[in-house]
């Protein structure tokens with residue numbers, strides 16, 4: 173008989189955008205009610221490039237959490253062409269930076285100050301390699317001449333492979349992988365290369381963006397690819413290979429910023445992230461491997477302790493609302509369309525980590 177309840181060690185989200193200000197206040201509990209810790213992306217305006225900015229951002233995140241909440245945000249440094257190795261090393265030694273994020277300049281939201289050429293920041297990468305600080309990579313080239321669906325594969329060949337050769341001991345996470353090329357590359361690389369996989373890339377292929385009309389809520393970067401890639405990602409996620417682990421890339425943008433002439437990239441999947449992932453493991457007959465993907469492989473890769481507590485998911489259908497209305501601290505409304513809007517998901521988180529905070 174199929175399992176009706178699944179209890180696992182408390183999971184972590186190894187890639188999330190919590191934003192700042194009103195949006196931070198509106199979305200942080202979605203992550204904190206499911207995950208004990210999260211790697212928080214630094215692509216704010218302005219980006220987090222100093223230890224002082226990260227410390228202040230961490231305080232704003234903590235201030236936005238409900239009282240008594242034990243969620244731990246793990247901060248990242250935004251790499252630029254000019255960031256000093258000493259700043260990164262000081263932040264890592266002081267427990268402020270857990271990792272560094274490499275955005276190729278202009279690859280995605282708020283990445284204009286990103287890195288022009290990964291080969292040109294060798295001193296930063298040498299320092300990280302020496303101190304054991306992980307490098308998190310948005311792996312897409314940005315040239316207009318490269319088809320958007322090929323940008324991840326081309327990045328791997330042109331930039332990632334040479335970077336790993338130049339820095340053989342550097343811990344690298346290829347974030348939000350979307351292709352068979354990435355899956356195969358991670359599988360064939362040494363154990364210091366890992367990858368996160370989002371719930372949306374496990375559920376949708378590129379048709380979702382065009383089904384019945386233009387659908388901005390399915391537009392994110394890297395964009396979803398062909399069905400064969402989605403199937404390869406699902407196989408990797410449920411394989412039990414420790415180099416593939418959970419990272420939602422939940423990237424909220426207000427409804428008005430998505431549904432406009434030039435809509436923002438990003439899918440807001442945080443509110444039902446665990447339910448979204450567990451459905452995939454269930455469909456793949458791999459519920460017994462969900463805990464390792466969600467709660468074990470990530471902390472092991474980062475060299476952090478596993479969480480002590482547990483959470484329970486139960487097979488209980490729930491209808492996901494078409495949109496969410498959130499208020500910021502001043503009572504102003506924020507409208508967000510969540511991933512799976514209007515669908516019924518078969519699983520439900522029975523034991524949220526924040527008491528009294530319901531999903532949605």
Ligand code: NCD
Nearest residue numbers: 189280281392393423437438
């Ligand atoms: C992210 C965002 O909005 O910050 N958007 C996205 O589509 N994933 C940036 C990113 O991770 O690429």
Ligand code: ZN
Nearest residue numbers: 189213421423
């Ligand atoms: Zn992201």
